[in-house]
Amino acid sequence: MVTCYHCGENCIDEIIQYDEKSFCCSGCKTVYDILNDNDLSYYYDLERAPGNSPKDQEGKYDYLDNADIVEKLLEFNDLNTQIISLVIPSIHCSSCIWILENLNKLNKAIKSSQVDFPKRSIRISYNCEELSLKELVILLNRIGYEPSISLENYNKKIAEVDRSLIYKLGIAGFAFGNIMFLSFPEYFEVQEFWLDQFKGLFRWLMFGFSLPVVFYSGSDYFISAYKGIRAKILNIDVPIALGIAVLFTRSSAEIILNLGTGFFDSLSGLVFFLLLGRYFQQKTYSFLSFDRDYKSYFPIAVTRLKNSVEEQIQVYKIKKGDRILIRNEELLPMDAILIKGKASIDYSFVTGEADPVMKKSGDKLFAGGRQQGGLIEIEALKPVQQSYLTQLWSNEVFSKNKQSSFQSLTNKISKRFTIAVLSIAILSGLFWLIYDPSKALNVFTAVLIIACPCAIALAAPFTLGNLLRIFGREKFYLKEASVIEQIAKIDTIVFDKTGTITTNKKNSISYEGIELTNSEEEILSGSLRASNHPLSRSLYQLLKKNNIVTPDEFLEHTGKGIASTYMNTSFKIGSADFVKTKSTFTSSAMVKKPEKTSVHISSNNIYKGCFTFSNAYREGVSKLFEELRAKKDLIILSGDNDGERKNLELMLPRETKMLFNQQPGHKLEFIKKLQQSGKTVMMVGDGLNDAGALAQSDVGIVISEDINVFSPACDGILDASVFRKLGAYIELSQNGIKIIKWAFLLSLSYNIIGLSFAVTGHLRPVVAAILMPLSSISIVVFTSVATHLFSRKLSII
Amino acid sequence: MNIIYMLLGISVVVAIIFFAAFIISVKKGQYDDVYTPSVRMLFDDELVKTNQAKNSSDPKEKSN
Numbered sequence: 001m002v003t004c005y006h007c008g009e010n011c012i013d014e015i016i017q018y019d020e021k022s023f024c025c026s027g028c029k030t031v032y033d034i035l036n037d038n039d040l041s042y043y044y045d046l047e048r049a050p051g052n053s054p055k056d057q058e059g060k061y062d063y064l065d066n067a068d069i070v071e072k073l074l075e076f077n078d079l080n081t082q083i084i085s086l087v088i089p090s091i092h093c094s095s096c097i098w099i100l101e102n103l104n105k106l107n108k109a110i111k112s113s114q115v116d117f118p119k120r121s122i123r124i125s126y127n128c129e130e131l132s133l134k135e136l137v138i139l140l141n142r143i144g145y146e147p148s149i150s151l152e153n154y155n156k157k158i159a160e161v162d163r164s165l166i167y168k169l170g171i172a173g174f175a176f177g178n179i180m181f182l183s184f185p186e187y188f189e190v191q192e193f194w195l196d197q198f199k200g201l202f203r204w205l206m207f208g209f210s211l212p213v214v215f216y217s218g219s220d221y222f223i224s225a226y227k228g229i230r231a232k233i234l235n236i237d238v239p240i241a242l243g244i245a246v247l248f249t250r251s252s253a254e255i256i257l258n259l260g261t262g263f264f265d266s267l268s269g270l271v272f273f274l275l276l277g278r279y280f281q282q283k284t285y286s287f288l289s290f291d292r293d294y295k296s297y298f299p300i301a302v303t304r305l306k307n308s309v310e311e312q313i314q315v316y317k318i319k320k321g322d323r324i325l326i327r328n329e330e331l332l333p334m335d336a337i338l339i340k341g342k343a344s345i346d347y348s349f350v351t352g353e354a355d356p357v358m359k360k361s362g363d364k365l366f367a368g369g370r371q372q373g374g375l376i377e378i379e380a381l382k383p384v385q386q387s388y389l390t391q392l393w394s395n396e397v398f399s400k401n402k403q404s405s406f407q408s409l410t411n412k413i414s415k416r417f418t419i420a421v422l423s424i425a426i427l428s429g430l431f432w433l434i435y436d437p438s439k440a441l442n443v444f445t446a447v448l449i450i451a452c453p454c455a456i457a458l459a460a461p462f463t464l465g466n467l468l469r470i471f472g473r474e475k476f477y478l479k480e481a482s483v484i485e486q487i488a489k490i491d492t493i494v495f496d497k498t499g500t501i502t503t504n505k506k507n508s509i510s511y512e513g514i515e516l517t518n519s520e521e522e523i524l525s526g527s528l529r530a531s532n533h534p535l536s537r538s539l540y541q542l543l544k545k546n547n548i549v550t551p552d553e554f555l556e557h558t559g560k561g562i563a564s565t566y567m568n569t570s571f572k573i574g575s576a577d578f579v580k581t582k583s584t585f586t587s588s589a590m591v592k593k594p595e596k597t598s599v600h601i602s603s604n605n606i607y608k609g610c611f612t613f614s615n616a617y618r619e620g621v622s623k624l625f626e627e628l629r630a631k632k633d634l635i636i637l638s639g640d641n642d643g644e645r646k647n648l649e650l651m652l653p654r655e656t657k658m659l660f661n662q663q664p665g666h667k668l669e670f671i672k673k674l675q676q677s678g679k680t681v682m683m684v685g686d687g688l689n690d691a692g693a694l695a696q697s698d699v700g701i702v703i704s705e706d707i708n709v710f711s712p713a714c715d716g717i718l719d720a721s722v723f724r725k726l727g728a729y730i731e732l733s734q735n736g737i738k739i740i741k742w743a744f745l746l747s748l749s750y751n752i753i754g755l756s757f758a759v760t761g762h763l764r765p766v767v768a769a770i771l772m773p774l775s776s777i778s779i780v781v782f783t784s785v786a787t788h789l790f791s792r793k794l795s796i797i
Numbered sequence: 798m799n800i801i802y803m804l805l806g807i808s809v810v811v812a813i814i815f816f817a818a819f820i821i822s823v824k825k826g827q828y829d830d831v832y833t834p835s836v837r838m839l840f841d842d843e844l845v846k847t848n849q850a851k852n853s854s855d856p857k858e859k860s861n
Contacts, residue, residue, distance in 0.1 A: 205805070
């Protein structure tokens with residue numbers, strides 16, 4: 001198979017030979033041409049076949065002529081300079097970065113362009129007198145980098161980047177290093193004249209360095225501890241905040257009263273390590289978005305027909321009764337009535353139902369449907385915000401923050417820990433009060449200092465942070481580290497059917513009817529080749545291609561089928577209604593299979609037979625279910641009809657429950673009921689129709705064939721190619737929890753050693769300064785080694 | 798040994814200068830995208846080459 005020089009795809013339909021290179025389509029060839037003409041062919045030297053085929057753009061960006069919309073999209077607009085940030089999902093390699101940062105070679109009006117690869121975005125500054133935004137977007141599209149502009153971009157406030165954690169970490173690290181340096185002479189307790197002379201100065205310098213550490217870097221711990229106590233929860237930040245406060249007051253008291261050096265080194269080290277853990281855990285996949293709603297799917301503008309003049313208006317401005325034009329592949333942004341044209345609406349986005357629905361003039365259409373076929377004219381029934389689909393987002397699950405109601409393992413243990421530490425501190429304080437009152441306060445504070453659960457607080461961030469990165473490498477992207485703890489607790493897994501356990505790409509096809517002759521097959525392939533309907537495309541790819549002939553006559557009836565003539569044979573390919581001839585009414589050969597997608601064929605008005613498409617299941621579905629059935633309840637929750645029930649029953653373990661014809665709202669309710677009956681539910685879905693269920697479930701995972709394509713709000717995105725590994729991921733999450741527990745034991749043993757010093761009244765600053773970093777570092781090492789050992793199993797699968 | 802006051806002063810000032818540089822770099826967004834620059838720095842040589850190639854050959858501008 002020849003692959004395209006530009007995009008690397010297999011050349012299926014045709015091979016264009018040009019400049020001694022092969023291309024899969026004229027689009028790819030055109031891009032090559034543009035780049036070559038502008039001396040940008042280095043693009044192809046950087047990476048092999050880095051390109052994307054440009055998409056059809058006819059009329060697609062007309063709305064960018066509307067100045068109001070353009071104004072909302074721009075980041076900066078002054079006199080003749082405009083700056084815009086665009087998200088381009090197809091950015092994927094260094095060639096992409098290179099070509100996009102050299103846009104000024106393609107058009108002189110572009111002043112500069114800078115790519116942010118992790119965000120898949122580009123910031124372009126250009127001269128708007130020479131180049132309009134529309135021309136710029138079209139230019140990007142022509143070279144195969146189609147920016148995604150959706151309703152979400154409209155009126156988007158530029159989010160302030162929160163960099164406070166980096167500042168806090170930087171300050172803590174800076175102070176930690178300097179304080180260690182300054183306290184070094186005192187560690188050795190050498191009696192030297194000059195050291196004694198400068199002792200005071202060194203101590204006050206340390207005090208100065210520790211101030212920003214306590215009051216700025218450590219402020220989060222005080223706030224969180226305060227909030228916890230107010231909510232009557234002893235979270236892990238309570239003993240930490242207590243430790244920091246005691247460390248600081250005791251150290252300050254020591255240097256003011258000239259009793260000793262204090263524990264400023266341990267104090268700043270503690271805060272530094274804690275923040276380091278927090279920073280490590282905060283791994284984000286900025287090119288993925290885990291909280292999208294309908295806005296990221298909806299168009300920003302539509303074509304309104306007013307007094308038979310077409311105009312582009314922003315979708316929020318649509319009023320009831322407006323006439324709207326919807327083109328092929330465009331999404332309906334609101335509920336409407338079909339006025340003119342043949343509508344074939346694909347609701348897979350909303351319901352999961354894969355087949356397009358035919359609609360006649362006067363029928364009601366719902367928001368979220370995608371028109372497939374020609375132009376239609378519709379009349380809006382409701383404004384965008386009030387349509388059926390957008391109403392789904394007013395459900396309270398979407399405003400609730402899932403994580404806040406979840407109690408993490410660390411916080412669970414911290415309650416017992418805090419109580420234990422406080423009682424040890426008080427008891428040993430009381431003991432010394434009777435035995436030797438001068439030491440009582442010393443011992444009391446020493447216990448609180450040494451028991452500060454730095455290592456415990458680090459166990460979870462480092463274990464989960466490591467797992468998060470391992471999962472990310474294995475194409476399982478989680479929103480945040482705490483999701484792993486949730487996954488470990490799952491006892492029920494609910495799967496969507498279409499797009500989740502079935503693939504969107506591969507269809508398996510069976511043919512029933514009178515066998516086609518070779519020449520008939522040739523005509524069939526030839527006719528299908530000319531058609532752009534998705535079914536024709538998939539059928540064409542699956543047929544043998546020997547001698548492809550070009551039909552003499554070819555007519556595509558949108559939403560019905562294809563009629564073609566070659567030599568003396570006339571062919572009809574399409575839906576049952578379209579193909580059926582008078583003779584077939586009596587013919588029993590034509591079995592009606594309403595629940596299956598099929599393409600019927602007739603030649604010279606004689607019915608031949610039909611190709612039936614059935615869903616192809618993802619590789620390893622049965623194995624995965626078999627693997628999971630022992631420990632989890634498995635449920636299939638499909639928006640589709642039950643045509644596949646028999647197939648599924650054969651494939652999946654017997655105890656798998658199956659529910660069909662579930663509306664998005666039903667799915668949400670179903671999950672809620674499961675949770676009320678005490679289950680912890682993971683929902684695995686793919687489309688917007690699962691959005692409610694994903695939000696309601698304890699863990700919502702989205703399966704995606706292409707992670708750059710938008711997916712609904714969820715906790716994690718799983719690349720479809722590793723679907724079969726889902727069981728292994730769950731197991732690894734459970735092992736992660738085990739690792740955290742072992743790390744707790746390890747850090748507790750350090751605490752016990754430290755406590756033995758503290759209780760007996762022997763805690764010297766140098767002991768604290770050694771123990772605290774040692775315990776933290778050994779926790780980091782232990783969790784990293786353990787998570788990587790456990791994950792080795794994962795990559796073997 | 799009073800020189801230690803000066804040495805201390807210098808060491809603290811130097812430390813604070815580096816610290817300020819760090820804060821400024823964070824503020825300017827240098828830590829927002831830590832991946833792209835690592836790729837971009839590898840391009841620079843090649844860019845010059847194409848520029849020269851362009852200058853020497855007949856500059857055909859094919860603007861949009």
